[in-house]
Amino acid sequence: MLIFFQKDDYVGVSVPTPSGYVFGYEPLASYDRVHHYMLYGCEKPYDESGFWKGQGKCGEGKAYILYVWARNAPDYELPEGVRMSIGNKGDDIKYLVLSIHYGMPLAGNTKDYTGVKIYMTTQPPPMLAAVxxxxxxxxxxxxxxxxxxxxxxxxxxxxxxxxxxxxxxxxxxxxxxxxxxxxxxxxxxxxxxxxxxxxxxxxxxxxxxxxxxxxxxxxxxxxxxxxxxxxxxxxxxxxEMCNYYIIFWWDASLPKPEVAGQVxxxxxxxxxxxxxxxxxxxxxxxxxxxxxxxxxxxxFGVSQEAFYSEIDGFKLGQVVGLAFCPNGHLLIFRRPANAMGPSAFDSNNVLTNKTTISEAVILEINFNAHTPKITKRLGENKFYLPHGIYMDSEGYIYTTDIGSHTIAKWSVYGNSISQVWEAGVELQPGPGKDEFCKPTAVTRVKDSVFVTDGYCNNRVVELDASTGQWKSSFGSLGDSHDQFNLPHDIISTAKGNLQVADRNNGRVHEIRIDGQHLAVLEADQYKKIYSMDPSSKHIFVAPDKTDQYDENPLFIFVARTSQALTEYAFGPEHKKKFGIPHVIRVSKDDEDVYIGDVGLEGLWKFKVRFFEKKV
Structure with a gap:
């Protein structure tokens, strides 16, 4: 939903009630964005449209308070054997209505997806509960x-x-x-x-x-x-308000108390x-x-700070990869404007123009200054079609080149880089153990480097970080939990796991480094994704358009890591739109968000205003 809120604005949402018995509530909300909300069980909603602005809750008929959230309260689970009846004969609850109170408008072009996840069973309980x-x-x-x-x-x-x-x-x-x-x-x-x-x-x-x-x-x-x-x-x-809510149970074989859901x-x-x-x-x-x-x-909100088509007079071109340096600077992996077009490869995925890029393709940027400054320009005459980049804690750079079908490790000396090793056969795509086909992204965990071998082979390859030698691989083309359809980005989490952006399946996989699947994040708000990056509590997802005819503006979607549900979203302000948000990276302090845009040929910078503290 996209609402331009004023101070103390209210929004109501209703859905038909499924039949069952509730045993838990998981709030998807933050006190930074929402003052409080209340969940009602209604015979009829206030508005038949299912969505309205204002304080209306239930329409004609019975109305029951089911759940109330405020001030970053945590999840709530009812005691064993105690359940709330909804959508069943005799409970008078045919609709669920969520009434949300926004204390302040949202900053920037920010969407809010506040809600509540309801846990239910179809098994009738011995004890029923009400508020x-x-x-x-x-x-x-x-x-x-x-x-x-x-x-x-x-x-x-x-x-x-x-x-x-x-x-x-x-x-x-x-x-x-x-x-x-x-x-x-x-x-x-x-x-x-x-x-x-x-x-x-x-x-x-x-x-x-x-x-x-x-x-x-x-x-x-x-x-x-x-x-x-x-x-x-x-x-x-x-x-001010003065309310006191009591949740109570009664023997399910006895008549429902008159006070159930009342005030x-x-x-x-x-x-x-x-x-x-x-x-x-x-x-x-x-x-x-x-x-x-x-x-x-x-x-609260995510505000657009700037869009850079050039820095220090240097045109950025297609910003395809981003990484943070140990010193906090940002690495930009770029290629000149129009470097990759529809005729860049032949039908066998072989690069047609076998000339390396003469310009610097790796830029180290200091954003701590009042005006961003380029501190290093690296990689002249070494790359064909840059794509993914990563820098480890020791200062080594790892890159993928979809033009040469290779992965490389580089050491940095002043304003130059020297190759430590290269994996793959240069300019020769293939599915073999020592081959790659348009590898998209790279990261490092401990003594291993992990590569999304994306456009053709649909797998993740593990290499030895010291030698570049092949160690293992996992994944194949498909849509099951252990398959990919163009793995486009890969990052390592604070727990030492991997997250992979499965572009055409529109989801993010969380995977152990041995290839064991842990979880998947997907949402109704997007069908394809380019990139993702986790912060301390959230994961930021940069989507792709559903098809070339889709004219709807793109937004960056943010989900709480523990829930894998979209919590809020943001986009450019002042009637601007993303072109192709190819890669996204979030600063260590969770405040700065950088997005490389291939379509608009530049770099977006956003500022997250106020993160919540949560129980």
Whole structure:
């Protein structure tokens, strides 16, 4: 989705409910981008179109709160044997509606793909679960060190309920939120928490039972001493809220409690006058939680910093490869404009123009200066059609040349390079053990060099890093989990595994260095990809157009590594578009993104504004 948000904007999304029983929720969200969201089960959605702007949630009929996320809360899994019924007879839930609150607009040309992954089973459980919410509509007077907003309702159902988790919610003025229930004259704590911490559903490690006639109560302690005017109760990030959510279970053989999915807005003054004092006592400090949760005062997004068609007066041409040096500089692997056209190879994949490029094809760029500077120009008269490049921690450069069908290791001496070894038969493509056919990319892990032998052989080849001798290979043409259809890029991860961009299959493989398949990342947003690069928590994917007639602008898609689902995307600003985003690399600090564009013949630089900290 692409929405140009204003401050405190809301978006609603609905989908028909599958039939089953929910046992877990995995949020795909960040507090840098999203203030909070709520998942509802509805008989009818607010808008039949399935997508709308505004605070609308459910339409006519029953509405149930299923899940709430805020402040970088982690995944949530229900206890064993406890499930939430959706899409089944009698639960009145025919649609799932996700209502997302964006506190600020997104910077740059950034798309957001916030959502939630729902884990379900078709097996009916012995215990069913639901959410009961208590909410206050109080406005907050200014200049008070303490203000208490209270809520309480009598439980009138005959079916006993058993709270097993709770979750507080305020905005920035809340200091403590607690919940209790009153049975006879005895108060029993449900739980309390600092609402400025990650707003998780905190487990209750006690067996609790609420029966008919009991009073369920909650209270929020606010501090408004820094406010000079009344703070209104409302949905905006500058407003305040006081909510307390309880997840409870009941015996699935008994009638559904009336409070399932409902909200208590009342406050029994007499009951609250006896509310336990401990419910208002502050929680002890938690440095870890305080550090994990932050809300940026500036919008999150990925902003275009520059597009370079030349640096220091040197025309970049087709930027096909990128790599970082140990000193933090960027290596650009380039070829002159129009170096590769439709007649570059004959029908046997043999290069037609067997003349090396006379210009420097490797540029070392210092982007730390106010204006980028070329610090080295390397590789004159040594390459035919450059493609992939990598520099190891010792300063050796590894390159692939699709024109000569070779891989080479180079040592750098001042402004020149010297070949250490070359693998493959120069200008002779082939499928053999000592041959390559248009190899696309290269990386190093420990004592091995790994090459995507891409355009013809559809395999990954392992070479000895010291000698260039063949060690092993894996992969073949196809679309199964251990096959490729043009492996176009390869990188090594922090864990020592490999990631391979499977271009025409539109996916990223994560593979152990022995060739064992670990995982695959693919998404509905793209069908082909050129390149990818992982940051500390995400993977950045540069897609290819679906076909030559596709006029839709390309975006870079960013997925959280642990989930392999698209989280956000970004593209050029000011009505500009990517041409062919051939290679992407992300700086070590996760802030700078460089994209080599073969179509526009240059280099893009983007800045990631504010990364989140997550539980």
């Amino acid at each position: 009961y919410a208590l909410a206050s509509s109080d406005d907050l007077p200014p200049k008070l060190d303490r203000y208490y907003s209270n809520m309480s309702c009598v439980y009138n159902s005959s079916t006993p309920i058993h709270p097993f988790a709770f979750r507080p919610h305020t905005h920035v003025l809340g200091r403590i939120v607690s919940g209790y229930f009153l049975h006879g004259n005895e108060w029993t704590a449900i739980g309390k928490r600092n609402p400025l911490w990650p707003q998780i559903f905190e487990p209750i490690n006690r067996n609790l039972t609420i029966q008919k006639g009991d009073v369920i109560a909650a209270s929020c302690h606010f501090t408004t001493k820094e406010r000079t005017e009344k703070t209104y109760n409302g949905m905006g990030s500058g407003d 208590c807005w009342d406050s029994n003054t007499d009951a609250m006058s006896k509310y336990p004092v401990d419910g208002w006592k502050p929680m002890p400090p938690n440095v870890e939680f305080d550090d994990l949760v932050h809300y940026n005062k500036e919008p």
